[in-house]
Amino acid sequence: DAMVIQNPRYQVTQFGKPVTLSCSQTLNHNVMYWYQQKSSQAPKLLFHYYDKDFNNEADTPDNFQSRRPNTSFCFLDIRSPGLGDAAMYLCATSIGLGYGYTFGSGTRLTVV
């Protein structure tokens, strides 16, 4: 089945140690998004790619970076995780405006 896959499902990292979360899709969608969702809060958009065009939200911290080497894969890099970065990270894809998103199952990041 076509889908969005996030690995790993659970990630524990040390304070200040770089970590990378990955997302892959078999839907061949143009747009890929990364959202951060903290406990009991709405998902918050960090950035998105439209094909190779990278779009950063104005309030996304510099600590967060992203790479999209090809249509299928997108990575979220956190250069120096802090305790406040513990959250569920959601990857989503979309064919374009108005079609809705297909979400992955998320990666729950714990910072110790």
Next chain:
Amino acid sequence: AQSVTQLDSQVPVFEEAPVELRCNYSSSVSVYLFWYVQYPNQGLQLLLKYLSGSTLVESINGFEAEFNKSQTSFHLRKPSVHISDTAEYFCAVSGTNAGGTSYGKLTFGQGTILTVHP
């Protein structure tokens, strides 16, 4: 700018009772509306969406939502809930500003936790 307000953070209800989860939005010219459901430690799943046409949209598991432009609302309803409907529900809006290209970015509400009791 666009925003979504979900008026209830938690809704407890008994099994087989009706339920309504309220959602109001503000947006610019064109608007698309969505309801997503999230089970614990999982991603969001699309429940239903309004793009155009009939203002009443339905999902395969008995939920429905009605787009009301005059009241800027998109409330979610189900006439009889099941224990398995216990989850968090997010209302979301996407659209474009006049002359803009938002690439379909979704803005989410704060979520409503629906708890169905036996």
